[in-house]
Amino acid sequence: xxxxxxxxxxxxxxxxxxxxxxxxxxxxxxxSFGGPEKAEDVLPFLRRVTAGRGIPDERLEQVGEHxxxxxxxxxxxxxNRALIAALRAELDRRDISTPxxxxxxxxxxxxxxxxxxxxxxxxxxxxxxxTSAYQSYSSCRQYREDLAAADAEVSEQGPAIEVDKVRPYxxxxxxxxxxxxxxxEAVRGLLREGVDPATVRLLCVTHSIPDAMDDTSGPGDxxxxxxxxQHIQLGAAITEEVNATxxxxxxxxxxxxxxxxxxxxxxxxxxxxxxxEELAAxxxxxxxxxxxxxxxxxxxxxxxxxxEAAATAEKLGLRLVRVPTVGVDPEFVSGLVDLLxxxxxEARGEDPxxxxxxxxxxxxxVCAPGCCPNLRTARPALCGRD
Ligand SMILES: CC1=C(CCC(=O)O)c2cc3nc(cc4[nH]c(cc5[nH]c(cc1n2)c(C)c5CCC(=O)O)c(CCC(=O)O)c4C)C(CCC(=O)O)=C3C
Ligand SMILES: [Fe+2]
Numbered sequence: 083x084x085x086x087x088x089x090x091x092x093x094x095x096x097x098x099x100x101x102x103x104x105x106x107x108x109x110x111x112x113x114s115f116g117g118p119e120k121a122e123d124v125l126p127f128l129r130r131v132t133a134g135r136g137i138p139d140e141r142l143e144q145v146g147e148h149x150x151x152x153x154x155x156x157x158x159x160x161x162n163r164a165l166i167a168a169l170r171a172e173l174d175r176r177d178i179s180t181p182x183x184x185x186x187x188x189x190x191x192x193x194x195x196x197x198x199x200x201x202x203x204x205x206x207x208x209x210x211x212x213t214s215a216y217q218s219y220s221s222c223r224q225y226r227e228d229l230a231a232a233d234a235e236v237s238e239q240g241p242a243i244e245v246d247k248v249r250p251y252x253x254x255x256x257x258x259x260x261x262x263x264x265x266x267e268a269v270r271g272l273l274r275e276g277v278d279p280a281t282v283r284l285l286c287v288t289h290s291i292p293d294a295m296d297d298t299s300g301p302g303d304x305x306x307x308x309x310x311x312q313h314i315q316l317g318a319a320i321t322e323e324v325n326a327t328x329x330x331x332x333x334x335x336x337x338x339x340x341x342x343x344x345x346x347x348x349x350x351x352x353x354x355x356x357x358x359e360e361l362a363a364x365x366x367x368x369x370x371x372x373x374x375x376x377x378x379x380x381x382x383x384x385x386x387x388x389x390e391a392a393a394t395a396e397k398l399g400l401r402l403v404r405v406p407t408v409g410v411d412p413e414f415v416s417g418l419v420d421l422l423x424x425x426x427x428e429a430r431g432e433d434p435x436x437x438x439x440x441x442x443x444x445x446x447x448v449c450a451p452g453c454c455p456n457l458r459t460a461r462p463a464l465c466g467r468d
Contacts, residue, residue, distance in 0.1 A: 104180045104426045109205035110173075111196055111245070112166055113225050114213040116186025117149075117156025117381060123189070124149045130188050134458075141342050148385040158380035159189065161409065162213065165378070168410040172419050183208075187228050194232040200243050201236055207244040209425050210465070211418055213377050215252040217445060218291055218299040218309035222250055223454040226463035233464060246429055247465040248421040249447040252312040255439045256417010257377075260408045262320045265372045266327050268405045272368060279330040281367040285357065286317035288375020289382060290338035293348040294457055301450035308445075308454075310336075310350060316374055319440035332370075339386040354387070355394040362398035369395065372405040377414075379407050 104110070118127040124146050132142060149156060166182050173180065181203065185196030200208055210229065214221040229245050236243070251257045265284065272282060291299075291309060300308025313336050321334030337354045352360075354371070361369060371391065373383050387404060395402035408414040420437075425447055427434035436444040449466035 102180065103176070103178050103423055104209070106207050106429050107180060107209040107246070107422075107426055109200055109203070109208040110169070110180055110182045110422060111200070111208050111210045112162060112169070112182060112184045112213065113193065113196075113210050113228070114162050114184070114186050115158060115380075116189030116192075117158035118189065119155050119159060121150060121154030124154050127188055136344060137342050138344055145342070148381060148389075151389075152381070152384070156381045157384060158378065159186075161378035161380060162186075164410050165213070165415070168412075168415045169418060172412075172415050176419065178419070181205075185228075185232070187225065192232075193228045194235045197232040197236040197243060198239070201240045205243060206241065207246075207429075209422055209429075210245060210247040211422065212247070212250075215250060215254075215257050215377065216288075216309050216312050216375065217250045217252075217454055219295050219454045219456055220289075220291055221309070223449070223456065223463055226449065226465050227456070227461045229464040230462040234462075245464050246425060247447065248418075248425045249436075250312075250445045251417070251421055252316055253438050253441050253444065254417055254421060255437050256414050256420060257408060258316055258319065258439050260411050260414040260417070261316070261372065261374050261405075262323050263413070264405050264408070264411070265320050265370065266324050268370050268372070268403055269324055269328055269330065269332065272370070272403065273328060273330070277368055279328075279332060281365070282332055282370060283361055283366045283368070284321055284324070284332050284334035284370045284372065285354065286313065286320065286334060286336050286372045286374045287339055287354050287387065288313050288336070288373070290341040290349045290351070290353070292343060293350065296350055298457065299454050301446070301453045302455075303450060313375060315440055317372075320372065320374070339391065340382045354391045358391065358394050358398060358400060358402075362400050366400065368401040368403065370403045370405060373407050376407050378409050383407060 118124045128142055128146060166184060169182055183196050183199050184191055185193035212225050296309050297306045300306055317334055317336045325332055337352050337357045338350045339354045341349045343349060373387060376383055392402055424434045424436060428447055438444045451468035453466060
């Protein structure tokens with residue numbers, strides 16, 4: 083690979099696909115949730131997120147206040163800009179000139195705007211990476227539906243764009259090993275201070291989802307619950323690895339944050355705050371809180387964990403040590419590039435090595451028919467066999 087990185091201007095002018103390691107793709111789409119950037123954005127954003135989803139008004143007002151507490155600006159868009167810059171640098175380092183575009187479900191640039199940009203730049207076949215590592219309707223299939231809707235919208239204006247997606251990456255080492263290292267370093271810091279490991283508990287935390295959404299998550303040919311199983315598997319592997327590395331005997335478990343929906347609807351539990359109460363009553367003194375469900379420190383992390391759970395811990399006299407999210411950690415970013423290369427090799431009909439940790443099987447890059455169904459209305463989705 084002696085080819086020099088192309089100038090972006092040059093890439094824009096060319097209407098030929100980039101000949102290179104990511105062939106057959108001529109564009110990379112980072113697909114994310116999106117968040118508001120100023121106070122006036124908050125209500126339209128929340129209305130869009132919750133359209134037709136039966137979230138009680140009371141909860142919406144509360145969540146609005148979380149955003150206003152940060153001046154109406156969610157950190158998520160800036161974190162995605164930083165991730166794009168880090169991906170660009172890692173691609174350049176590997177002499178891969180394929181351009182990156184960006185789309186969001188709930189804030190501009192919307193997914194359809196990203197598709198319009200792809201069309202303008204002459205892209206014909208793109209590969210998508212989600213800012214979400216796990217399988218469920220909310221964290222995977224809904225993005226595939228967004229892709230289908232965006233595709234339908236722009237295909238009236240110009241040539242069609244073919245779209246593929248990298249596999250859900252909860253058990254790709256770039257994600258799982260980075261989380262493991264970050265947790266290990268947090269616990270090592272406590273040991274260095276002389277904290278007694280017998281007083282420490284490890285909590286892995288993720289976004290709660292309705293039980294019904296968890297029950298149907300996954301390809302539909304197993305037992306469902308792919309979302310909770312993937313988290314439990316990674317949490318257990320991290321705990322084991324931390325204990326092996328540091329010669330400790332910490333207990334680890336999975337807890338949930340950011341529940342919404344009506345109180346009558348069951349969501350995954352225990353809530354992080356409830357669990358902190360119980361652990362304090364059991365004599366635990368320090369909790370290491372690892373947000374393995376999130377890729378960056380967006381509002382769920384800076385509000386639900388760093389503000390709300392931190393206040394609960396303070397009230398209980400518990401010390402809370404929050405582990406960083408993977409963010410733009412070089413090992414994570416490099417893993418995403420590996421995933422792009424793996425997907426490109428599959429698209430060329432090759433049989434690439436698909437690294438996995440923990441466990442033995444990587445989820446397929448092309449989702450099974452009916453994977454992670456929408457329980458309300460079936461909508462068309464791309465990147466699957468249905
Ligand atoms: C699994 C999952 C992820 C992780 C995977 C992924 O990243 O996709 C995630 C991420 C995020 N969720 C976010 C924000 C919100 N999620 C909401 C509501 C909901 N989330 C759900 C699930 C998830 N959500 C569900 C089942 C609902 C109920 C309504 C529905 O079925 O859709 C609501 C409505 C109000 C509320 O009830 O909280 C908001 C404002 C933000 C942006 C943060 C920022 O601005 O920095 C991010 C990254
Ligand atoms: Fe959410």
